[in-house]
């Protein structure tokens with residue numbers, strides 16, 4: 001499955017395509033899309049260039065967490081830098097499901 | 110330091126209005142993202158993982174307290190209360206909203222600052238020795254020349270669409286603290302045969318994907334011919350640098366393809382032709398600029414303040430700080446103080462608004478209002494009376510800014526890496542934190558002595574990993590972060606690119622691996638005066654590589 | 663030679679109607695034209711013939727072609743067309759500056775290709791005096807570019823006084 005993410009034109013913050021015309025700041029609200037429909041959905045999403053820039057597809061597993069190559073990058077986009085709690089988004093303590101054995105404020109030790 | 114006059118001020122204001130217009134056109138939909146992107150990049154505005162990032166120019170790393178306070182104000186009002194000092198002596202704000210940028214630029218312009226030419230394929234903000242005008246080993250203050258270069262390179266009519274970005278660094282001291290041999294052009298100001306100032310010009314150094322130490326292209330260039338020579342070198346690059354391949358478009362590739370001799374001959378021919386064409390740069394202008402860099406009103410003081418020595422003897426912690434964080438000053442009775450932005454467990458180069466304000470206050474009190482930014486991501490108070498050092502240290506200590514590790518193993522350079530950067534393959538900062546925590550014992554670190562660890566989150570090498578005694582490069586291996594280790598790089602007058610060792614290690618193994626290398630060094634060094642890099646060069650890297658990759662010694 | 667969507671502007675930003683210049687392919691006959699533009703390759707191959715005709719002659723330089731080969735004949739060449747096939751390729755800026763400051767070329771230097779308002783300020787300074795502009799609102803774009811900056815730091819072909827020449831200098835403190 002796929003989801004669509006982009007950056008908000010105004011704030012630069014990561015946003016997620018939540019279905020026709022709607023973008024959400026929450027990864028959990030991202031609409032999961034069948035791979036077959038992904039390209040056309042991406043086109044639709046990219047057309048909203050006054051809201052979202054750099055829209056792209058991310059592969060996710062069934063429950064919506066990004067997989068493989070994109071997992072770490074997308075986890076950091078969704079939850080903020082792993083190295084300081086202050087600038088994280090709301091709920092900075094949450095452990096991103098896809099970050100293998102690292103919580104946001106732990107070093108790789 | 111340099112102060113804007115009406116002309117400098119007008120230009121910055123006009124550039125600000127131009128960019129505000131571009132932002133407004135983007136927000137109104139008149140410009141598409143494709144059209145806007147190159148325009149915002151010409152003004153230091155990047156789109157990163159979490160937000161826009163604004164890179165603010167700090168020409169040759171020189172700030173006054175009003176400017177540092179203004180940066181703190183920007184961090185408070187438009188960012189999340191902190192900024193990040195970079196290896197380019199700039200500051201980056203990580204959490205910027207597009208619509209706020211015109212106001213931020215206005216706040217910057219109010220203190221003679223801007224974000225011009227901090228990105229894009231132009232001549233970037235010039236960098237310099239952070240102890241310029243202060244260091245005991247300096248022949249001549251390079252800042253007037255750096256300011257001359259700043260003006261000359263601003264909106265240059267010929268060199269604003271170069272094949273790629275272009276970085277110039279300048280030093281006037283015998284010990285190179287500006288990494289001049291690792292820049293597109295590195296300038297070393299020194300006395301010529303008759304004592305008048307000349308430049309040694311290194312061209313074609315750089316890090317990134319294809320690292321090179323820049324060869325010496327012109328020795329003994331008369332200092333007053335600097336701009337003509339730079340113009341000639343840039344013209345050869347603009348015309349002949351590769352434009353077909355992003356990865357081969359830096360001047361280092363041109364210099365290495367032609368060979369230093371042929372490249373140097375081409376520049377020389379252009380230089381000779383140009384000298385007859387254009388009026389020479391008026392010496393009065395350099396004199397005008399030099400005027401701004403006159404030494405501050407130093408007092409005549411004895412070389413070794415007895416009270417300072419007595420206080421060192423009395424306070425072990427103060428003495429500890431003085432051993433690592435002071436640099437000898439050209440004026441007797443003064444010293445330059447490094448404020449290491451490297452607290453154990455902190456983020457290298459990060460500085461909170463409150464810290465910036467505290468440092469601004471101390472600069473005004475103790476350092477003739479001057480602050481410097483170092484390429485090693487620290488701040489410096491360049492001109493402090495020895496008699497004031499104790500009071501300064503106490504104030505720094507109270508503000509949590511007295512970490513006594515300048516130049517030690519925990520004084521690590523790290524780029525933002527995957528925690529912020531859109532181009533990253535792996536995180537840099539957590540690796541720096543883990544290593545610093547491993548060497549948190551300051552007495553042990555002092556016993557180890559100077560070790561420079563430099564970490565980049567991708568091949569772009571913003572963290573200067575090629576030039577680290579120990580360099581660490583983050584790579585992506587099928588979705589996992591791995592770290593390549595290099596040994597033996599250095600950024601000083603004996604600049605060298607580190608050698609890649611074995612295969613990469615996963616992040617959690619890095620602190621152990623580094624510790625094994627350091628243990629091996631401690632076991633092998635001749636005495637405590639033989640630095641890590643000296644031992645490495647004497648013994649070759651084999652014993653260290655072994656320690657790195659083959660478990661405990 | 664302007665493409666349909668392009669407009670030709672002179673150095674004051676005025677739209678030039680009825681461009682007299684005709685661009686010729688390397689094998690096209692020259693007869694019947696008042697002003698022709700040929701490639702550098704053709705110029706070098708047919709130099710003597712081209713210079714002896716009574717039309718006005720222009721030469722087109724691609725980014726990888728410097729003006730050096732034209733130097734001996736510049737007095738008999740009326741215009742140089744400097745090509746900018748892509749916006750970010752800035753080699754043409756060097757071409758123009760060399761023509762103006764080294765060879766004192768006084769004919770027209772025209773910027774052709776992918777030219778947008780954001781280059782205009784630099785093109786004017788480098789010595790161009792004709793522009794094929796792709797912005798829709800050509801005149802506004804030109805004015806925007808021209809009015810953006812009233813201060814420059816470098817002497818250049820537009821003869822604008824650089825800041826150092828406009829500054830009232832304090833008495834010189836002697837040389838270096």
Ligand code: SF4
Pocket residue numbers: 524525526527530531532533534565566567568569570571572
């Ligand atoms: S080295 Fe790579 S990851 Fe680090 S800041 Fe530079 S581009 Fe980003």
